[in-house]
Amino acid sequence: MDRYTGDTGYTSVSAANCLDVHYRPQTGRQPNPFLQRLVCAPYSLDTLSGILSDTLLLRWLGNSLIVASLHTLLVLTLCSLTAYALSKLNVPGGKWIYLLILAGLLIPLEVIAVSQFQVAKNLHLLNTLTVLIVPGAAAPFTVIVLKTFMDAIPDELIESAEIEGAGKFLIFRKLILPISASSMFALGILAFLQSWNSFLWPFLVITDMNKFTLPVGIPTLLSSFTVDYVTPMAVSMLSSLPAMLLFLIFQKKIVKGVAFTGIKG
Amino acid sequence: MPHNRLNLKRRYGYLIYILPFMLVYLVFTLWPILYGFYMSLHKWGITGPISFVGLHNYQYLLKDEMFWSSLGHSSLFVFISTPLMVVLALGTALLCNLGTRWKTFFRTGFFLPTVLSVTVVSYLGTYIFNPSIGLVNTLLRYVHVLPQGSNIDWLGNTPTAWLAITLVTLWWTVGTNMLLFLAALQDIPDSLYEAAALDGATPLQRFIYVTLPQLRSIMGVIIMLQIIASYKIFPQIYYMTKGGPNNTTKPIIQYIYEQGFMNDRLGYSVSMSVPLFIILLALALIQLRLRGRSEGGIQ
Numbered sequence: 001m002d003r004y005t006g007d008t009g010y011t012s013v014s015a016a017n018c019l020d021v022h023y024r025p026q027t028g029r030q031p032n033p034f035l036q037r038l039v040c041a042p043y044s045l046d047t048l049s050g051i052l053s054d055t056l057l058l059r060w061l062g063n064s065l066i067v068a069s070l071h072t073l074l075v076l077t078l079c080s081l082t083a084y085a086l087s088k089l090n091v092p093g094g095k096w097i098y099l100l101i102l103a104g105l106l107i108p109l110e111v112i113a114v115s116q117f118q119v120a121k122n123l124h125l126l127n128t129l130t131v132l133i134v135p136g137a138a139a140p141f142t143v144i145v146l147k148t149f150m151d152a153i154p155d156e157l158i159e160s161a162e163i164e165g166a167g168k169f170l171i172f173r174k175l176i177l178p179i180s181a182s183s184m185f186a187l188g189i190l191a192f193l194q195s196w197n198s199f200l201w202p203f204l205v206i207t208d209m210n211k212f213t214l215p216v217g218i219p220t221l222l223s224s225f226t227v228d229y230v231t232p233m234a235v236s237m238l239s240s241l242p243a244m245l246l247f248l249i250f251q252k253k254i255v256k257g258v259a260f261t262g263i264k265g
Numbered sequence: 266m267p268h269n270r271l272n273l274k275r276r277y278g279y280l281i282y283i284l285p286f287m288l289v290y291l292v293f294t295l296w297p298i299l300y301g302f303y304m305s306l307h308k309w310g311i312t313g314p315i316s317f318v319g320l321h322n323y324q325y326l327l328k329d330e331m332f333w334s335s336l337g338h339s340s341l342f343v344f345i346s347t348p349l350m351v352v353l354a355l356g357t358a359l360l361c362n363l364g365t366r367w368k369t370f371f372r373t374g375f376f377l378p379t380v381l382s383v384t385v386v387s388y389l390g391t392y393i394f395n396p397s398i399g400l401v402n403t404l405l406r407y408v409h410v411l412p413q414g415s416n417i418d419w420l421g422n423t424p425t426a427w428l429a430i431t432l433v434t435l436w437w438t439v440g441t442n443m444l445l446f447l448a449a450l451q452d453i454p455d456s457l458y459e460a461a462a463l464d465g466a467t468p469l470q471r472f473i474y475v476t477l478p479q480l481r482s483i484m485g486v487i488i489m490l491q492i493i494a495s496y497k498i499f500p501q502i503y504y505m506t507k508g509g510p511n512n513t514t515k516p517i518i519q520y521i522y523e524q525g526f527m528n529d530r531l532g533y534s535v536s537m538s539v540p541l542f543i544i545l546l547a548l549a550l551i552q553l554r555l556r557g558r559s560e561g562g563i564q
Binding site for chain 2: 085090100104106109110111114116118123134136143193196199203216218219229236239243244248
């Protein structure tokens with residue numbers, strides 16, 4: 001990691017660095033050293049390109065994107081189908097199934113992580129991306145919020161569609177899904193962020209560096225004891241960028257989504 | 266025959282919608298819970314023979330000082346962080362609700378850290394609280410609170426390490442609670458404030474007699490969610506202090522992880538999740554009770 005230090009040291013524009021190195025008692029009017037350094041620093045992209053070529057960061061970024069996207073897709077598919085069935089199809093024992101799902105909401109996954117690990121091991125799923133995508137896909141929270149939402153869709157609407165000859169699945173696809181789109185979107189963003197930031201589970205089930213996601217991979221590149229601050233800063237920035245962009249683009253919808261789900265769930 | 270198939274589809278068609286979810290749910294959530302109890306009755310390594318030991322793991326648990334102290338540390342964190350988290354979330358939500366043109370800026374600023382990965386947050390934490398080059402000590406030296414050349418080893422002493430961990434977690438996660446408060450604040454009908462203003466209530470009185478009572482139910486929910494979330498603390502501590510100095514910041518989840526995966530005692534580590542499970546379940550049930558009551562009150 002030492003190769004990233006040296007002349008490129010000023011690429012990290014951190015307040016601590018600048019204060020530490022450049023604060024001196026000033027006599028008379030002189031240009032502000034902080035600003036001067038900020039403007040004239042020898043900026044370069046060497047560190048970034050070095051990190052990209054020498055580490056697996058891009059690979060982890062790719063893994064994170066694949067895992068979080070597929071996870072989100074799976075959550076939305078499984079949960080919306082189930083919510084639809086529980087809300088609009090007269091499922092025998094539906095009330096009991098709903099209670100069983102509600103019970104899952106009370107169980108923090110951190111507490112059963114060890115036995116989940118053993119189950120994943122028995123199924124030979126350790127060190128696969130599947131084990132990061134599938135287990136959390138049956139999300140009780142998402143089902144409950146979606147069911148609450150679908151309960152509010154009037155049955156008359158569905159009956160009139162049935163009279164026109166639409167089947168159950170067509171009604172789901174052409175009627176229920178478009179109406180639920182906004183809450184699906186919000187829940188999808190939350191599922192994406194949750195998977196993106198998930199730490200404990202990937203930490204337990206993945207040991208192959210090529211299969212790491214960002215939260216598990218980053219610490220292997222960071223060390224708080226080296227004199228090199230640039231690499232860790234660049235790593236942190238690169239890895240935070242996609243989630244930040246996602247947030248900034250969809251800010252309004254996320255805020256609405258959290259507010260919506262927060263009150264119902 | 267076609268008639269029969271149609272009948273079959275009508276009777277069991279719903280299964281197509283529910284089965285995929287229930288399959289994943291059974292295999293990865295419900296089964297691990299039962300399996301965990303079963304595992305806790307065994308001497309169970311990641312590799313090697315598995316043998317039935319009955320309640321031995323639980324007996325050992327009762328005498329294991331490290332278990333009790335790490336459970337204590339997690340509880341301590343819950344105790345410090347929850348009030349701070351709730352008060353700060355309410356404060357920031359009020360700030361965002363003022364209706365100034367800074368509203369979006371505040372909301373983005375307070376919420377943005379929650380999208381950061383925990384490892385990035387922890388790294389920034391170790392960097393900010395680093396004794397020699399960290400931001401905190403540098404600032405303290407800059408304003409001459411700290412003499413030049415001297416250091417405070419924030420992460421190397423127990424009380425300050427807890428302070429640092431709490432502050433970092435606060436900064437990272439306060440956004441979610443803030444949004445919940447913000448949503449509730451925006452649900453308070455304007456007519457209540459207008460009526461209070463007509464009666465000559467000062468802004469402070471309006472806050473105490475209108476806003477706070479209206480926030481009571483969401484406040485209960487947030488407190489409970491926060492307690493449960495704080496009990497699950499692990500990665501920040503793992504990367505900022507590794508549980509040190511002298512294991513005085515080691516949380517229960519870290520101890521479970523260490524016993525299971527580093528000491529190869531999965532059976533014992535699962536038995537530790539049982540008391541934690543009971544604590545969290547009890548809290549969740551209290552939350553449900555409270556919420557049920559407050560919703561009943563509105564209707």
